[in-house]
Amino acid sequence: MxxxxxxxxxxxxxxxxxxxxxxxxxxxxxxxxxxxxxxxxxxxxxxxxxxxxxxxxxxxxxxxxxxxxxxxxxxxLQSESPDVQSETQHLSQLTQDVVTKIDRVQFMTILHTIPNNAPILAAAIDEVTMKEKVCTLAGFDTVAVISPDEASAIILETFFKQNLN
CATH class of the missing domain: 1.10.10.10 (Winged helix-like DNA-binding domain superfamily/Winged helix DNA-binding domain)
Incomplete structure (x- = not known):
């Protein structure tokens, strides 16, 4: 005990x-x-x-x-010092750990997670300052990242896909 x-x-x-x-x-x-x-x-x-x-x-x-x-x-997850580099590393590690699939629809990047991990992933995305992100919306196992335009969404999609493998 x-x-x-x-x-x-x-x-x-x-x-x-x-x-x-x-x-x-x-x-x-x-x-x-x-x-x-x-x-x-x-x-x-x-x-x-x-x-x-x-x-x-x-x-x-x-x-x-x-x-x-x-x-x-x-x-x-292992915590790191609270600078931009570690926040990005944390997001990369979290992507590897919980994301199962990535889709993009015009200016939105859709991240599918293992059950009950979307809110944690959305919070990690929100912690990282990115001009390609306007906001995140999280459900039970899906996060929608809304970008200001399609070009920004493509950049985010590429970032997440590179960290998925």
């Missing part, structure tokens, strides 16, 4: 403490779903809502990657 400094009620931790426990669990267990993560947290004395865990997953840049058995499980 993970040692945690719990409050008197035994259920509330500081966000940083909860994040540390989640990171430890992700490193030491194969976790396929948020429900499994919630159960492991509960076993370790941490009570949290599904919404809180979803935010934590996004904050910690945890994604689902296909493991050796062919099932998707949670993995934490």
């Amino acid at each position: 993970i040692e945690a400094n719990l409050t008197e009620g035994g259920t509330h931790l500081k966000k940083s403490e909860r994040h540390a426990i989640i990171e430890h669990l992700i490193r030491t267990h194969v976790i396929h779903t948020q429900e499994e993560l919630l159960a492991l947290l509960k076993e370790n004395g941490v009570t949290a809502t599904q919404a809180t865990i979803s935010r934590d997953i996004r904050d910690l840049k945890i994604v689902k990657s296909i493991d050796a058995s062919g099932r998707a499980s949670f993995q934490q």
Whole structure:
């Protein structure tokens, strides 16, 4: 069991403490779903809502990657210094990890991801300053990147395709 400094009620931790426990669990267990993560947290004395865990997953840049058995499980991306170079590298790595297909329709680049990873990918795209991007829209497993014109969309499509392989 993970040692945690719990409050008197035994259920509330500081966000940083909860994040540390989640990171430890992700490193030491194969976790396929948020429900499994919630159960492991509960076993370790941490009570949290599904919404809180979803935010934590996004904050910690945890994604689902296909493991050796062919099932998707949670993995934490390695964080780098917060400069433009590392943001681009992070986006490249995330593209390799979660994007399954890339399409372009005129001024939009459509990125298909493994389930439940589109919001994380869209957030990573939003972090990188690119003149070829106006905004992103994310669903469950699809991100639409809207560009100011078709030429810009072609540049983005090329960038993502180069990072897909």
